[in-house]
Amino acid sequence: MARFVRWYGSGPLHLLVLIASFALTGYACVRLFAVQPLQVAIWLVGAAVLHDLILLPLYALADLSALSVLRHRATAGPTVVWINYLRVPAFLSGLLLLVWFPLVLRLVAPYRGDTGLSDGVYLGRWLAITGVLFAASAGAFALRLRRARRPGHGDTSRPAPGHGATP
Template sequence: MRTRYGAGPVHLLAMVGCFALAAYAGVRLLDARPLAVAIWFTAAVVAHDLVLFPLYTLADRSAQAVLRRRAPAPTLWINHLRVPVLLSGLLLLVWFPLIFQLSGFYTAVTALPAEVYLGRWLLVTGVLFTGSAAILAGRLLRARPARDIGGRGPTGAGHDVRRGRSPS
């Protein structure tokens, strides 16, 4: 199966389950409010393709240019910036009516005051960036070459390893 499908049977089962769940959700949404779903889908496609994609492509290329000039390992740094930005942006996109207090309906359903969402989103964003920075720091420390106490390299610059003394 792996040679014909490209993955194992568990992957195939998971994909079939995901598609079945998406189809169920789509049927339920289209049964309830087909015009609203069509408008939302069209607006989402237009907003993403014509507005958001060019903006985040420009931001990503700008970050890459800055990191290429200033960071010691720019390819290592960029994903530690991309992941928290992506997750934070996705949370903002999903919850923006509550974060910016644009909807009274959802606050009535959740029974939470509208003022808590902005602070919680900022807290989650801070945790995402802090966690990503901690992981990056760990990876940079692990990738650093071993140094002696003086910090001059693995053998201590100027130290003669064979004789056990420094040349003076």
């Protein structure tokens, strides 16, 4: 098993889930290409271009900015890796905005008849969900810090990003 993990980089369950996800994605692509091949091809190319050339540099820059702003903070107490408590709610909020942006930004009108809601409610609800996501993440981070400050608990062996010995 150790040889497999050294060769592959993770356990066999990870490989199995990865193969299953590729199989499901392949099945979905085959089914979609059979119905509307040109639209699916345009969507895939557009999504790849939008993600790789526009979004990836933007959220990499945002991540580096967040790391650099808080890199030189005092480390009197135990260090807990904090960046994922910022990344996860930002990712989920961005994903919700990506899926629902026509409604959130009031770009289309035909949904009013389908949903029975005016187009003015979606922005407020997306902002409320975003606030709840960040509040829940802050609460989880506070609990993690509290647990790390108790003697014999917590993860103080790993330095926070930007701290610790250089390799």
